[in-house]
Amino acid sequence: MPRPIRAIIHQNALAHNLQIARKHASQHEVFAVIKANAYGHGIERVYPALKTADGFALLDIEEAKRLRALGWTGPILLLEGIFSAQDLFDCTQYQLSFTVHSALQLQWVRQHPEPAQFDIFLKMNSGMNRLGFQPQHYREVWQTLKSCAAVNNLTHMMHFSDADGERLGQSGIDAQFKIFEDTVQDLPGERSICNSAAILRHGSQLSSKTVRAGILLYGSSPDFPQHSIQDWDLQPSMSLRSEIIAIQNVKPKQTVGYGSTFQADQAMRIGVVACGYADGYQRISATGTPVLVDGIRTRTIGRVSMDMLAVDLTEIEDALIGSEVVLWGKSRFGSILPIDEVAATSDTVGYELMCGVTARVPFFIETQG
Ligand SMILES: *Cc1c(COP(=O)(O)O)cnc(C)c1O
Numbered sequence: 001m002p003r004p005i006r007a008i009i010h011q012n013a014l015a016h017n018l019q020i021a022r023k024h025a026s027q028h029e030v031f032a033v034i035k036a037n038a039y040g041h042g043i044e045r046v047y048p049a050l051k052t053a054d055g056f057a058l059l060d061i062e063e064a065k066r067l068r069a070l071g072w073t074g075p076i077l078l079l080e081g082i083f084s085a086q087d088l089f090d091c092t093q094y095q096l097s098f099t100v101h102s103a104l105q106l107q108w109v110r111q112h113p114e115p116a117q118f119d120i121f122l123k124m125n126s127g128m129n130r131l132g133f134q135p136q137h138y139r140e141v142w143q144t145l146k147s148c149a150a151v152n153n154l155t156h157m158m159h160f161s162d163a164d165g166e167r168l169g170q171s172g173i174d175a176q177f178k179i180f181e182d183t184v185q186d187l188p189g190e191r192s193i194c195n196s197a198a199i200l201r202h203g204s205q206l207s208s209k210t211v212r213a214g215i216l217l218y219g220s221s222p223d224f225p226q227h228s229i230q231d232w233d234l235q236p237s238m239s240l241r242s243e244i245i246a247i248q249n250v251k252p253k254q255t256v257g258y259g260s261t262f263q264a265d266q267a268m269r270i271g272v273v274a275c276g277y278a279d280g281y282q283r284i285s286a287t288g289t290p291v292l293v294d295g296i297r298t299r300t301i302g303r304v305s306m307d308m309l310a311v312d313l314t315e316i317e318d319a320l321i322g323s324e325v326v327l328w329g330k331s332r333f334g335s336i337l338p339i340d341e342v343a344a345t346s347d348t349v350g351y352e353l354m355c356g357v358t359a360r361v362p363f364f365i366e367t368q369g
Contacts (some may be wrong), residue, residue, distance in 0.1 A: 001267065004243035004274050007363045009041050010330065011234035013219055014049035020233055021213040024203035031077060033195075033214035040355040041238055043067060043081065045365050050217065055097075057212050061090050068094050077121060080131070081105050081213075084325070088112050090173055099123045099157060101131040106141060110148055117152040120145060121192055124183060126176040128161040135183045142187060155209070156184045156191045159203065163197035164223040197222035200232055219329075220350030222339035236336060238354055239329025240281070240361075244293070244321050246272040256310050257302030262287050268301075269313040271335035273325045276307040280357040281327055282346035291346040292326035293319050295333030328353065 021030050032053035033039075038046040042061060047070050050056075055075035056067055064076050078098040082088060085108040091098055097119035100106055109118065122142055125132030133141050145151050158180045162172030177193070184191070190209035196216035198206060201223065216290045217224050219236035221229045229236070248256075248270045256262045256270055271293065277283040281304055289300040293316050301310040324332060328339040339350040 002362065005279055005361055006241055007357050007361050008241060008329070009045045009363060009365050010219075010235065010237050010239065011046075011049035011365060011367050013237040013330075014041075014046055014217060015052075017217045017219055017234050017237065018050055018053060018213070021196075021199055021211070021216055023093075024199050025211045025213075025282070026204075028194075028203075028208055029056045029210045031055040031075070031192075031210050031212050032217055033057045033079070033212050034067075035059045035079060035214075037063065039214065039218045039351065040357050041066070042363060044070065045218075047072070047361065050159075052232075055210065055211075056157070061087060061094075061096070062186045064090075064094055064096050075119075077212075081123075082108060084108070084249040085111065088116070088118075089114075091118065092116050093178065099131070100145065100189050101125075101133070106144065109145070109150065112150050116150040116215075118150050119155075120151055121155045123157045123159075124180055126179045126183075126203060127159045128159060128176070130159070130161075132158070132307075135179050139187070142184075142189075154189050156180070156187065156189050157295050158193055160193075160195060160198055163195060163201060165226065173198060173206070177206065195222070200227075215351055218350070218354060220339050220343075220354070223342065224338075224350075228340065229336075229338050236329040236339060238357075240275070240279075240327040240357065241329070241331075242275040242325045242327065243261075244271040244311075244319060244323045244325060245274045245308075247319075247321060248272065248310075252284075255302070258305055259303055262302035263309075267314075269317075269319075270301060271311045271313040271323070273309050273311055273318060273327075274307065275309055275325070275327055276305050278306045278358060279361050280353070281309065282343075282353065282356075285342070285346040290337055290341055291335050292331045292335055294323045295326075295331040295335040297335070297337070303365040323337050 004242045032050045035058045057077040081099040099121045101123040123132035192210040193208040194211040219234045250264045250268045283304045328342045
């Protein structure tokens with residue numbers, strides 16, 4: 001028997017979550033963001049459920065090639081653009097749209113030696129100071145690209161730093177959106193503005209041809225804890241499941257795990273779970289992180305080790321060796337543990353947990369339920 005840990009990808013949930021994005025961005029084309037191997041899910045595993053999207057967005061040309069190999073003929077957007085002048089040949093061969101966010105990328109496009117029909121998303125740095133041209137230079141760059149024979153289509157693009165909440169005491173989108181609109185207002189061309197948080201919170205109010213839906217597709221709320229996945233009607237698309245492999249009856253004052261960080265103040269029943277930080281479970285998470293045992297909510301106890309962690313079974317009398325443990329996602333008994341709640345106890349976000357499941361964890365696909 002293999003070790004019982006596994007990650008399950010719920011294709012129905014992915015398809016459902018895509019519909020939620022469509023509902024909030026009904027006037028827009030929805031691009032499914034599948035960077036980082038589809039947020040750790042595996043591009044090949046999510047593709048059947050997401051192929052009704054209007055396009056896909058990712059970072060890596062190798063991932064784009066995998067998507068083409070699956071039969072996808074629609075738009076693919078490279079969110080960080082090209083990393084060398086050479087990449088432009090792949091953009092032509094595989095029909096990839098790409099962002100232009102830097103002067104160097106602009107130069108590569110202008111100096112491209114072959115006739116081309118590039119579809120470019122010109123990125124403005126509207127305040128996040130990560131990628132893009134400053135508003136005062138943006139129009140000049142736009143003119144330069146517009147007059148470039150290799151450029152077929154130009155989309156105005158920006159990215160919000162705080163669409164999930166507030167920014168410097170104001171609504172998280174107002175200042176950046178105003179800078180963007182003031183800069184592009186009279187220029188022709190479509191816009192691409194919203195990430196998941198902006199789609200759910202501001203989708204109807206921001207006009208944008210394409211939206212870029214990432215984390216919401218994977219059943220994590222972009223503005224947790226203000227809103228949970230239940231509030232947004234999203235479903236978990238990844239479950240990390242394992243089993244109880246040992247049970248210890250602990251007396252008052254006895255300790256559990258490395259460093260004896262947990263000491264029982266009463267008699268307890270402790271389950272040892274085949275899941276540790278070498279599987280991608282956060283070591284930093286302390287006693288009290290929620291888990292489901294046979295679908296019933298309980299908590300972790302003590303430190304997470306490389307291959308194991310401990311859970312409190314005191315109230316779950318029916319739990320035995322072999323009982324199902326859900327670290328995040330959905331139990332086969334139907335109950336749900338949102339990844340956002342698990343992430344919050346380790347001071348991180350669902351994105352990091354789903355991207356961090358390690359190579360030794362086998363993945364399975366579930367098409368029903
Ligand atoms: C990752 C990314 C997105 C998707 O963000 P989510 O918060 O996962 O929806 C959208 N746009 C850009 C430019 C990105 O890099």
